[in-house]
Amino acid sequence: MRILETTFDPDRPRPRTPPAGTGRALARAEETALWSGFAGARDAGEFCRSWLGLQCRDVPGATAGLLLLQEAAGRYTPAAVWPERRDVQHLAGAAQDALTRRSGVVTEAEGGRSLVAYPIEAGGALHGVVVVEVQGQSREALLAGLRRLHWGAGWLETLFRRREAEADRSRIARMDTTLDLLAVAAEHAGQREAGTAVATSLATRLGCSRVSFGLARRGGVRLAAISHQAIFREQVQIVDAIENAMEEALDQDAAVAFPAAPATASRIAVAQTELARLAGAGAVLSVPLASAGRPVGVLTLERDGALPFTDDEIGQVNAVAVALGPLVAARARAERLVAGSLVDASGKAAAALVGPRRPGLKLLAAALVAVAAWLALARDEMRVGARTALEATVQRAAIAPFDGFVASAPARAGDTVREGQVLATLDDRELRLEAARWRAEREQQALKYGEALGKQDRAQARILAAQVRQAEAQLALVEGKIERATIRAPFAGLVVSGDLSQSLGAPVETGKVLFEVAPLEGFRAVLQVEERDLTYLHEGQTGALRLAGRASEPIPARVTRITPVATAQDGRNTYRAEAVLDPAPAWVRPGMEGVVRVGVGERPLLWIWTRTLVDWVRLTLWTWLP
Numbered sequence: 257m258r259i260l261e262t263t264f265d266p267d268r269p270r271p272r273t274p275p276a277g278t279g280r281a282l283a284r285a286e287e288t289a290l291w292s293g294f295a296g297a298r299d300a301g302e303f304c305r306s307w308l309g310l311q312c313r314d315v316p317g318a319t320a321g322l323l324l325l326q327e328a329a330g331r332y333t334p335a336a337v338w339p340e341r342r343d344v345q346h347l348a349g350a351a352q353d354a355l356t357r358r359s360g361v362v363t364e365a366e367g368g369r370s371l372v373a374y375p376i377e378a379g380g381a382l383h384g385v386v387v388v389e390v391q392g393q394s395r396e397a398l399l400a401g402l403r404r405l406h407w408g409a410g411w412l413e414t415l416f417r418r419r420e421a422e423a424d425r426s427r428i429a430r431m432d433t434t435l436d437l438l439a440v441a442a443e444h445a446g447q448r449e450a451g452t453a454v455a456t457s458l459a460t461r462l463g464c465s466r467v468s469f470g471l472a473r474r475g476g477v478r479l480a481a482i483s484h485q486a487i488f489r490e491q492v493q494i495v496d497a498i499e500n501a502m503e504e505a506l507d508q509d510a511a512v513a514f515p516a517a518p519a520t521a522s523r524i525a526v527a528q529t530e531l532a533r534l535a536g537a538g539a540v541l542s543v544p545l546a547s548a549g550r551p552v553g554v555l556t557l558e559r560d561g562a563l564p565f566t567d568d569e570i571g572q573v574n575a576v577a578v579a580l581g582p583l584v585a586a587r588a589r590a591e592r593l594v595a596g597s598l599v600d601a602s603g604k605a606a607a608a609l610v611g612p613r614r615p616g617l618k619l620l621a622a623a624l625v626a627v628a629a630w631l632a633l634a635r636d637e638m639r640v641g642a643r644t645a646l647e648a649t650v651q652r653a654a655i656a657p658f659d660g661f662v663a664s665a666p667a668r669a670g671d672t673v674r675e676g677q678v679l680a681t682l683d684d685r686e687l688r689l690e691a692a693r694w695r696a697e698r699e700q701q702a703l704k705y706g707e708a709l710g711k712q713d714r715a716q717a718r719i720l721a722a723q724v725r726q727a728e729a730q731l732a733l734v735e736g737k738i739e740r741a742t743i744r745a746p747f748a749g750l751v752v753s754g755d756l757s758q759s760l761g762a763p764v765e766t767g768k769v770l771f772e773v774a775p776l777e778g779f780r781a782v783l784q785v786e787e788r789d790l791t792y793l794h795e796g797q798t799g800a801l802r803l804a805g806r807a808s809e810p811i812p813a814r815v816t817r818i819t820p821v822a823t824a825q826d827g828r829n830t831y832r833a834e835a836v837l838d839p840a841p842a843w844v845r846p847g848m849e850g851v852v853r854v855g856v857g858e859r860p861l862l863w864i865w866t867r868t869l870v871d872w873v874r875l876t877l878w879t880w881l882p
Contacts, residue, residue, distance in 0.1 A: 301335065303415060308336040311386065311408045315372070315401040317393040322347045325376075325384035332384060347371060347387040354385050360402045368392050374405040378413040430572050433461060434579045441580060447471070447587045451481030458557070458576065459483040462569060465537065468556040470502045471588065477502040477554055497534050500527040502554035505542035509551070511570050513541045519567045531558070539564045545577045547585035555580075631862040638864050639853040640792050642783040642833070644801060648774030648846045651752065654679055656764040657740040665756035667771065673745040679771050680756050682764070684741040691734040698727035749775040752846050774846045781813055783833040783852055784823075788871060790831050792856040793818060799854030801837065803844070812838050813852055 291310065304323055312321040321338035332355070337344050346365070354361045354373035363371040373387040386405055390398060440457050444450040451469035459467040466484075470477040477499050504527035505512045513520045514528035528540040537558040545553040555577060559565070608614045609621055660682040667679040705720035745751075754771030756762075764770065781801055785793055795818060800810040817834040835852065837844065863870075 300415065304336040304412075305338075305340075307408070307411055308338045308386065311405060312338045312388055314404050314408070315388050315390060316397055317390045318388050318401075319369070319391045320344050320347065320389040322351065322387045323384065324351055324386075326382065335384070344387075344389075347373075347389060351385045351387045354387070355382060358382065360406065362395075362398045362402060365389075370398050372398055372401050372405065374402060374409060376409045376412050376416075378416040383416050384412070426568065430575050433572060434575050437576050438579055438583065441583055447584070448481050450587065452483070452485075454580065455481055455483035455555070458555070458573075462557065462572070463559065463563075464557045465560045466535070466558045468498045468502070468558075470499060470554045470556070471584070472506060472551045472553055477506055480553075494535060497527070497531040498556055501531045501540060501542050501556050504528065505544050505554055505556075506551050509544060509546075511541065511543045511574060513539070513565050513570060515539065515564045517565055517567050517570055519570055531556075536560070538562045541565045541570065541573065543570070543573045543577045545581040545584055547581040550585075552581055552585045552588065628862075631865070632860060634861045635858045636861050636864065637855045638792070638857060638859040639799065639855050640785070640789040641851055641853045642785045642789070642830075644781045644783050644835075644850050644852045646779050646803075646844060646846055646848045647782055648749075648752070649778040649780055651772055651774045651846075652746045653769045654743050654746070654754070654771040654773065656682070656766055656768045656770055657743075658682075658737055658766050660684075660741070660764060662756050662760050662762050662764060663741075665760065667745075667751055668755035668757055669751050669753050669771075671751045672776070673749065673751060673773065675745055675748045677745045679743045679745055679751070679754075681743065682741040684738045687734050687738045687741065691731055691738065694727050694731035694734060698724060698731060701727055743770060745773055747773070747775060749773045750845060777840070779837055779840045779844055779846065780816075781835045781837060781852060783815075783835060784825065784830040785818075785833050787822070787829045787831070788868070790818075793833060793854060794856075797854050797856060799835075799852055801835070801850055801852040803848045803850035805848055805850075806843070807850070809841070811841060811844070813854075814838055815854060 291306075304325070308321050308323045312318040320342045321336075322334060322344040323336040324332040325335040327333045332351075334344075350361060350363045350371035350373040353363065354375045358375050358377070360372075360374045363373070365371055368391060370390045370393060371387060372390055373385060375382055376384040376386065386409070388401065388405065390401060393401070437454050437457055440453045441450040444453055455467040455469045458464070464483075466482060468479060468483070469481040471480045479495055479499050479502075482498075501512075504524065508523055510523060511520055512523045512525050512528055514525045514532050516523070516525060525540075528542060531537070532540045535558055538561045539559040541557045541559075543555050543557075544551050545555065555573060557565070557573065608617050663681045663683040665680040667673055667677070673679065701720055701724040705717060705724055708714075708717040708720055750773065752772040752774045754769070756770060793815065795815050797815045799813050799815075801813045802808075802810055813835040815833060815835045819832040819834075822829045822831055835854075
């Protein structure tokens with residue numbers, strides 16, 4: 257922080273020195289004058305002078321006083337001195353100390369003098385400091401004086417808060433006006449209708465005779481709307497003057513006013529003056545609108561009479577311009593034709609390519625041209641890709657031989673089995689009981705048959721012989737079922753599907769597929785070829801297969817069969833083709849998936865990479881064109 261020179265203005269009127277011997281009446285009159293000035297202060301300076309005089313009179317032994325208030329960040333200037341003709345430069349040190357500590361300070365000086373300083377804060381921020389010089393007082397009296405300054409500082413805090421409240425009210429009013437105008441602009445879809453509505457509303461709020469809205473164009477500004485008017489192009493001279501005033505503000509990228517306000521005093525206002533002369537206006541103000549740092553439009557306000565635009569009104573119009581700028585730019589982009597955007601983009605690209613700057617862009621363009629030429633001339637092997645799954649060339653199914661229940665299932669999908677290895681067993685207890693019954697029946701009929709032979713009863717013997725053969729046949733049938741209750745692998749291979757380990761005791765029906773077994777040798781790749789690639793694929797073509805399990809190891813493959821039957825899958829038509837692996841690695845298993853790419857001949861690289869897009873464009877054009 258920095259305290260400016262603390263000497264007071266010597267030209268300020270000072271109260272006369274009272275003649276000697278006036279006594280208490282004069283002191284009482286002086287105090288009354290101070291209270292009168294404090295209560296009816298017309299400005300902040302009179303308020304501060306009266307306040308400091310009352311504070312110094314209230315502190316016993318006070319001989320001088322100084323009130324410093326913050327003028328800018330870290331800069332403090334004297335707002336009041338008591339008595340006014342007194343040199344108070346020696347009070348600056350105590351003021352600096354109190355500001356640094358942000359607390360009351362009592363400092364002893366030479367000649368029995370003491371300095372009492374107290375900082376003035378409001379809302380947690382420093383606003384100033386008051387220092388009083390006291391002669392011949394005790395420590396207790398000095399502390400009492402410090403307390404009086406503390407309580408008296410509340411009046412200044414009220415002043416500061418009143419100023420902040422007024423500034424807040426001004427900002428809120430400015431925001432309300434800005435939001436209202438934004439709402440007015442948003443109610444209209446077209447740029448011109450929105451501009452007319454905003455200009456009319458702004459003219460009503462600020463008491464203007466005319467408000468004009470212009471859009472920035474290449475080389476100048478074009479008037480787009482005027483308040484309270486729908487047709488204005490017939491007034492050629494006034495329109496030209498308004499556009500010139502708008503261009504003047506746009507060139508300076510700042511608000512320009514006539515007559516000049518303190519905020520616009522350093523700016524050229526020749527076109528504003530000319531517009532005021534032609535239109536008979538007493539004041540003219542032009543404020544540019546911008547979006548993303550680029551000018552998009554201008555507002556020009558005209559007012560009759562001798563009332564110029566104030567700094568507050570200029571700030572209000574500036575706030576409106578800041579808020580309207582992005583909306584105007586968005587509307588301009590939305591209403592612009594596609595051809596215009598293309599022309600702009602093409603012009604910018606051409607200027608960047610042929611201009612003296614942007615060497616990186618020129619190198620990039622040259623590189624792209626070189627790459628395009630290389631793609632058009634270079635040739636490479638075209639490869640047709642297709643999703644692929646492996647199948648075994650031979651696959652056997654192990655089915656349920658009869659209705660029954662699962663007793664055990666030692667094998668499941670993924671297991672490698674030997675020929676004849678047990679895959680699962682069905683419950684055969686009922687079959688064994690039935691076999692025992694048929695054995696007993698066979699023995700019983702055999703005994704009866706022997707008795708009939710002993711009695712030489714041939715007819716009965718034939719009947720019993722037939723019953724014996726029937727019992728033997730039923731027994732053989734049951735024993736066959738018992739043997740088939742043990743399901744074995746038909747050959748050595750891999751169990752492709754089937755898992756009954758979680759279904760022990762569950763019923764199975766005759767003919768149900770329990771397991772599928774494929775040999776460990778002899779695989780074929782089933783390709784799902786897309787419709788657009790089918791014309792390039794032929795039997796005998798070779799390629800490479802990469803499986804998801806080992807994508808780093810390509811496997812040679814040769815197309816052996818193409819099936820001309822389409823299958824709808826994932827919204828596309830695919831055709832089945834088959835290829836053999838030559839040779840198939842030992843780690844390959846049925847069911848593995850991957851991608852195969854088959855070489856179909858050399859083509860230009862550019863054609864290879866763009867053929868899908870070109871075919872789509874051709875088909876689309878053929879569909880839509882008459």
